[in-house]
Amino acid sequence: MAADNATYALSGKSFTAVAINTAAKAGEWIKSKLGDFNKLDLKYSPHDLVTEVDKGSESLIRRLVHTHFPHHSFLGEEGVEPGPAASARALAQMSGAEYLWIVDPVDGTTNFVHGFPFFSVSVALAYRGEVIVGVVYDPCRDELFVAEKGKGAYLKGKPMRVSGETRLLDSLVATGFPADRDYALPINMDGVRAIAPKVRNVRIAGSAALHMAYVAAGRLSGFWEIGLNAWDMAAGTLLIEEAGGRITDTAGRPYELAVRNVIATNGGIHDELQRELAQANATGF
Numbered sequence: 001m002a003a004d005n006a007t008y009a010l011s012g013k014s015f016t017a018v019a020i021n022t023a024a025k026a027g028e029w030i031k032s033k034l035g036d037f038n039k040l041d042l043k044y045s046p047h048d049l050v051t052e053v054d055k056g057s058e059s060l061i062r063r064l065v066h067t068h069f070p071h072h073s074f075l076g077e078e079g080v081e082p083g084p085a086a087s088a089r090a091l092a093q094m095s096g097a098e099y100l101w102i103v104d105p106v107d108g109t110t111n112f113v114h115g116f117p118f119f120s121v122s123v124a125l126a127y128r129g130e131v132i133v134g135v136v137y138d139p140c141r142d143e144l145f146v147a148e149k150g151k152g153a154y155l156k157g158k159p160m161r162v163s164g165e166t167r168l169l170d171s172l173v174a175t176g177f178p179a180d181r182d183y184a185l186p187i188n189m190d191g192v193r194a195i196a197p198k199v200r201n202v203r204i205a206g207s208a209a210l211h212m213a214y215v216a217a218g219r220l221s222g223f224w225e226i227g228l229n230a231w232d233m234a235a236g237t238l239l240i241e242e243a244g245g246r247i248t249d250t251a252g253r254p255y256e257l258a259v260r261n262v263i264a265t266n267g268g269i270h271d272e273l274q275r276e277l278a279q280a281n282a283t284g285f
Contacts, residue, residue, distance in 0.1 A: 054109055119138075143213075168273060208232040
């Protein structure tokens with residue numbers, strides 16, 4: 001697996017190995033809690049859910065990371081107040097961090113709550129603002145997607161490559177239904193209306209991190225969504241880049257951690273997808 005070829009290490013400890021270990025342990029614990037959570041709360045909207053499992057998973061990941069790297073900074077979804085403004089502030093406050101772990105402890109909480117087996121743990125490490133390690137773990141399928149900057153992307157130890165489609169017409173793409181029902185959702189729906197007739201089909205399964213992992217693995221040709229956060233995307237962006245794909249914001253500008261409106265593709269359909277979203281006024285800009 002990618003950890004065997006780790007480039008990024010501190011004091012002899014592989015960042016990638018720690019990311020894999022934390023994501024796997026958290027994922028197995030989450031799976032053991034499927035159908036067994038005790039408390040369901042609302043965050044930013046009635047569609048933005050959190051359970052004690054989300055919080056417990058984040059605590060587990062934070063503890064394991066800081067066991068190995070006690071001086072690293074940590075940005076986890078459950079440690080940030082709900083809402084886009086709070087998310088942007090939290091990321092800005094971390095902008096000076098040399099090493100920043102960016103974690104979504106349960107990406108796809110609504111799916112988890114309903115027992116729909118499409119959720120994941122997303123763990124990324126950024127060095128001076130650039131993602132250098134990305135891990136997405138799907139505990140229901142025991143699939144571990146791993147990427148390391150400059151070293152490739154892997155699934156179950158085998159290299160991943162994006163799909164080869166060059167036309168939207170031949171493509172299976174994915175998006176999401178944002179929790180922000182007032183701003184992001186209407187824009188994304190405009191995008192769905194514009195894109196759906198021009199692709200082979202659209203999938204909306206409820207975990208941005210897994211959707212992006214599927215782009216990296218060649219299972220999807222592309223993904224876009226409005227109003228995401230750094231923890232939704234950071235690991236997935238590196239998976240796609242290292243698998244040969246392309247990541248920009250919905251206006252076509254290079255990805256950075258502050259991006260909230262994203263297009264992630266195999267590269268072959270990227271410009272066409274971006275143009276169609278722009279023509280539909282569905283970029284969020």
